[in-house]
Amino acid sequence: MTHPYPPSPPLPDEEHARTLLRHMLLIRRFEEKCAELYTQEKIRGFLHLYIGEEAVAAGSIPLLGPDDSVVATYREHGQALVRGVPATNVMAEMYGKIEGCARGRGGSMHIFDAETRFFGGNAIVGGGIPIAVGLALAARRERSLGDSPDELRVTACFFGDGAMAEGEFHESMNLAALWHLPVLFCCENNLYAMGTPLDVAHSETELALRAASYGMPSWTVDGMDVLAVEDATRRAIEAIRGGGGPHFLEFRTYRFRAHSMFDPELYRAKEEVEKWKERDPISLLASRMREADMLDDAGMEELEAEVEAEVEEAVRFSEEGSWEPVEELTRFVYSESDVDGGQSP
Amino acid sequence: MTATYRAAVREAIREAIIRDERVFLMGEDVGRYGGCYAVSKGLLEEFGEDRIRDTPLSESGFVGAGIGAALGGMRPIVEVMTVNFSLLALDQIVNNAATLLHMSGGAFNVPIVIRMATGGGRQVAAQHSRSLEGWYAHIPGLKILTPATLEDARGMLWTALQDPDPVLIFEHVLLYNMEGDLAEDAGAVQIDRAAIRREGRDVSVITYGGSLHKALEAADRLAEDGVSAEVLDLRTLRPLDTEAILQTVARTNRAVIVDEAWRSGSISAEISARITEGAFYHLDAPVARVCGEEVPTPYPKHLEDAALPQVDDIVQAVRSILPGTEGGGS
Numbered sequence: 001m002t003h004p005y006p007p008s009p010p011l012p013d014e015e016h017a018r019t020l021l022r023h024m025l026l027i028r029r030f031e032e033k034c035a036e037l038y039t040q041e042k043i044r045g046f047l048h049l050y051i052g053e054e055a056v057a058a059g060s061i062p063l064l065g066p067d068d069s070v071v072a073t074y075r076e077h078g079q080a081l082v083r084g085v086p087a088t089n090v091m092a093e094m095y096g097k098i099e100g101c102a103r104g105r106g107g108s109m110h111i112f113d114a115e116t117r118f119f120g121g122n123a124i125v126g127g128g129i130p131i132a133v134g135l136a137l138a139a140r141r142e143r144s145l146g147d148s149p150d151e152l153r154v155t156a157c158f159f160g161d162g163a164m165a166e167g168e169f170h171e172s173m174n175l176a177a178l179w180h181l182p183v184l185f186c187c188e189n190n191l192y193a194m195g196t197p198l199d200v201a202h203s204e205t206e207l208a209l210r211a212a213s214y215g216m217p218s219w220t221v222d223g224m225d226v227l228a229v230e231d232a233t234r235r236a237i238e239a240i241r242g243g244g245g246p247h248f249l250e251f252r253t254y255r256f257r258a259h260s261m262f263d264p265e266l267y268r269a270k271e272e273v274e275k276w277k278e279r280d281p282i283s284l285l286a287s288r289m290r291e292a293d294m295l296d297d298a299g300m301e302e303l304e305a306e307v308e309a310e311v312e313e314a315v316r317f318s319e320e321g322s323w324e325p326v327e328e329l330t331r332f333v334y335s336e337s338d339v340d341g342g343q344s345p
Numbered sequence: 346m347t348a349t350y351r352a353a354v355r356e357a358i359r360e361a362i363i364r365d366e367r368v369f370l371m372g373e374d375v376g377r378y379g380g381c382y383a384v385s386k387g388l389l390e391e392f393g394e395d396r397i398r399d400t401p402l403s404e405s406g407f408v409g410a411g412i413g414a415a416l417g418g419m420r421p422i423v424e425v426m427t428v429n430f431s432l433l434a435l436d437q438i439v440n441n442a443a444t445l446l447h448m449s450g451g452a453f454n455v456p457i458v459i460r461m462a463t464g465g466g467r468q469v470a471a472q473h474s475r476s477l478e479g480w481y482a483h484i485p486g487l488k489i490l491t492p493a494t495l496e497d498a499r500g501m502l503w504t505a506l507q508d509p510d511p512v513l514i515f516e517h518v519l520l521y522n523m524e525g526d527l528a529e530d531a532g533a534v535q536i537d538r539a540a541i542r543r544e545g546r547d548v549s550v551i552t553y554g555g556s557l558h559k560a561l562e563a564a565d566r567l568a569e570d571g572v573s574a575e576v577l578d579l580r581t582l583r584p585l586d587t588e589a590i591l592q593t594v595a596r597t598n599r600a601v602i603v604d605e606a607w608r609s610g611s612i613s614a615e616i617s618a619r620i621t622e623g624a625f626y627h628l629d630a631p632v633a634r635v636c637g638e639e640v641p642t643p644y645p646k647h648l649e650d651a652a653l654p655q656v657d658d659i660v661q662a663v664r665s666i667l668p669g670t671e672g673g674g675s
Contacts, residue, residue: 122441
């Protein structure tokens, strides 16, 4: 498959390359397990898999610091895992168990975690984008209040190509640019809004061009190449943190699986899917590592074993988890204490 | 001292901004223009752009940004010009503000206050005259305030800002010019309970917001004929002060509910249902309702007047359920 990107950045050192590979592999194996658990009816509701798109989360999120924030979509297991939400709690959430990161109340589409500043999991397409703008507004405002982190917080906001047709996208881009806010807009362009192809939904399919119209630095990135993702994200975060205002990255990627577990995939050809699988982000990195003698069969097996153990532990944890008592049904409609609420800045 | 409702709201915003550095006001034309209803006039000059933030016409965007800022530790007051335009922000209010706490299993609360003007009576036709506060009161996770007096206009905002969860404040457009006495030291008021604005024996008129003053006027007229009407100001539509509603009905045995909004599927229907559930055996007559006519509010004055509850309508509704009338029982 031809692609218009600049040459891939050089491989990082072995340890770092291994971490990138491990993150992608963790997402892949975790989600393959989810699909299996879904057929066993352990996981119910909607389940949207990220398989094929792993390089985007793995290449971007680990570059954020602990004081930064993440706003994601309903296809967010990968983001949560690499942000450091324990796989056990993510899986328990999908089981609907009380040990889940949202006590099981959100499920697959609503992963939340205060500790890692993971602000969801939003199942309304585009609905999280204004929230990211607000988090960035708070991040800027807290600088003048005194008790903020040393560095300007960055909010990374993930959304798909479909969200770029929403009014909330336009409003948020305008606000962020107008107010020069520290937001990193990460568009995961997987070419389909559920089943509607990009060119059936957008009059301008060069999405970075649209973002640039807000006066925002905007780049198109090979979303299958984790090193390209990392390189672009690193530059963008540095610029934002240095006061450069919002940046937009379009990650061109592809989901190998159906939109959700209900999708018969009538809208795309198997050949197209197969073609994209030739650029599987995990294989791409693994082969480069092999060529550079950073990885061999034994190393790969070791990695697979580590990841499998983590996934198995998540399943065990979830299986052993407990159901929230029905008596607690109406909790968390309103806050339970009279404390001056909200997250501390 | 003499004050207007508008000035009372402005003073409440000033106080909040001075007392809490996390508070800021954001909305369309709140700064340079001074607020569509002149509520925030002069505040930009006093506090600067970080605290009084003009926004573009992006209701969903800036309400959502308010939610994000609240999640990020701030205490935003977001002004949506009118309830009519809040429909453009419904996704953020309902799907995010009202839902995040529950959906996150208690991890993230949203301490945002959203203010907006509501109601009709200014001949600005259907798209500027709606009363949708009852709609919002349908949504668990929100608190819905409807200040009808100067004290509440002055005092509800600070209490709402102390609330860890999203609070929507509906200010009736016809109240902004209302003038009256307001104590120099007027301050925060509770937002949990209804208030009896006039005591009475024969009938309970249950209402809120702009209709309160029509209800009080109707009660004056009824008093001239020896009918003693109690007027209950709900103040808060969610959570509803059911206890106060049932208590007043238990005292007077008759209830008339007055609400500018349409009656079908409305807060007036909810109040009526709660009376039926909780005070049925106290009732000497069917519950009566005076609501907006079920049409989009028309522009010409005579038709608009006919579409909205008027004092005469309230007086008539009360009379229709008094003893000795067809609907009034014994």
